Amino acid sequence: MSKLPRVAVLGATGAVGQEFIRLFEERDFQFASLKLLASKRSAGKKMMVKGKEYTVEEAKPESFENIDIALFAGGSISKTLAPEAAKRGAVVIDNSSTFRMDPEVPLVIPEINPEDIAKHKGIIANPNCSTIIMLMALKPIYDISRIKRIIVSTYQAVSGAGKDGIDELLDEASAIAKGETYEPKILPSASLPKHYQIAYNVIPQIDVFLDNEYTKEEMKMVNETHKIFHDDTIAITPTAVRVPVIRSHAESIYIETERPLSTDEVKKAVQGFKGAVLVDDIKNMVYPMPLDTSNKTDVAVGRIRKDLYCKNGINLWVCGDQIRKGAALNALQIAEYMMNHDMI
């Protein structure tokens, strides 16, 4: 890269937006200029980034004039503003689900399919958090033997519903402790007609139900996996569940591979894969847990064991930070990849 990029963050005040800012500092991400954008409601707010104060501006199409990289934190606003930003010459890295399945838009996990980045036409989509966390564990295995079958049940943190989701869980727990009542208004999803308590509960619905009786969240895990792996033949069975955890997702994953793999082979493959970390020492009660992977960069993989009945079956337990690798970090890694490969 010859020049440092001019960067904009859309949705700077939300959970993912704030994570972008934390990562700018942590990774010493370099930019020529930075613009923090949000809805009208948050405009005027001051935020510190790398020791400098920035004022949040209201996001408008013209906000993206003279921007090289636009990091979109997610939400329905992407639909209108991403094309506007792209039209003005910015590369949009979009965390919403809007463009993920668009054949013109690459869907990228930089450790898995960085070669797709070059095909972009102004917008690059960041995959769904559950998909990223699952595939960071499965890619090293897929590389030693194709995966034919995935049956996955998720244990997803409330951060997937944004800052409001985190606040709701903590407010509920605190109200219950005081013997007070609390009226849920966010989970499973703010836009739905009913809301359920998540504290001391588990909700088997994330996002809306589709005609096939799976939720949109579950179908993201199917469709996005096919697109990222460039393999539509993988049979995927997802169940997406919200649990009272703050910011790290867990997933119980059963896979069937083309040839039988030993657990040693799988462990070695995971160990050798950048972005994944093997956390698997059951003799010492060591396995991934959401509390341990919160605010961590790597996706943790453990409880790797052969299926008891199917010789090609392997079970694993995976945890990863939803806001970090599941959202902001993955998007920022796409930007970094482009910068390092003179694509900006």
Next chain:
Amino acid sequence: MSKLPRVAVLGATGAVGQEFIRLFEERDFQFASLKLLASKRSAGKKMMVKGKEYTVEEAKPESFENIDIALFAGGSISKTLAPEAAKRGAVVIDNSSTFRMDPEVPLVIPEINPEDIAKHKGIIANPNCSTIIMLMALKPIYDISRIKRIIVSTYQAVSGAGKDGIDELLDEASAIAKGETYEPKILPSASLPKHYQIAYNVIPQIDVFLDNEYTKEEMKMVNETHKIFHDDTIAITPTAVRVPVIRSHAESIYIETERPLSTDEVKKAVQGFKGAVLVDDIKNMVYPMPLDTSNKTDVAVGRIRKDLYCKNGINLWVCGDQIRKGAALNALQIAEYMMNHDMI
């Protein structure tokens, strides 16, 4: 039954013991006499049962003289006291795992295999909570087409670790709310060398690890299912996980049946099965949740949907009260069955 039974409850002061007492009142369970037994530590404690005060006595072999039904709440004490009680003529209904796989001991869910009760030689074993809750959902399906394959991931409440488990979750949440620290000492299991926070966390270990890298809890789901269904050929893949929920377990279950079933067939079968209740109306966001099944008798079954790839595959989501149908209620139903069939 000609005469009312003389009943003893062992472990009366624990979570399951207290549930026995609640169920005696709720179901108007009739007995000629009642003895409440516990460890030395709890002896002398007063407890109200059906409006009458009882004093807890220390459990000894001779406590079971002149007892017809001995309800054992669980724990390692069963190993020594169950044979002593049986020797003295009591029928022991034991909630511990000690005798479950003993070929001389029937393992019974009264709605599923009541015919096994008659084979007892003084001890009848109550299955593990996760097994009971899973099989209450699967039995009606098994009856219309044999189940060949089960892949299950559990979301288990802390009540499985007893009253201490519940207290630990609540104490942790309250300490965190006040910004205080709390040193976990119960979960995953009091007897293990390490303990982990369960509040806002998920722990992929219940009970100890075995040589095959599955936990004892997971293997209970395999072995007990085979014994209760009298079918060793079912291929079962379990992952048992503790979640911060108080007293109701949830399970994400994938099954493959011998012939392809429609979701309507499955729903009808579940609806017609006593002890299970269909909670499945996704259009109105109706599905089982642990908060809704706590303190409820029936096991709730929902999110019944065809697998996307395997025509014989069905997915379901099941919730049931761990202390109730998962333990005390199932044991009491065994006693009631015996009383109604002149077996006591």
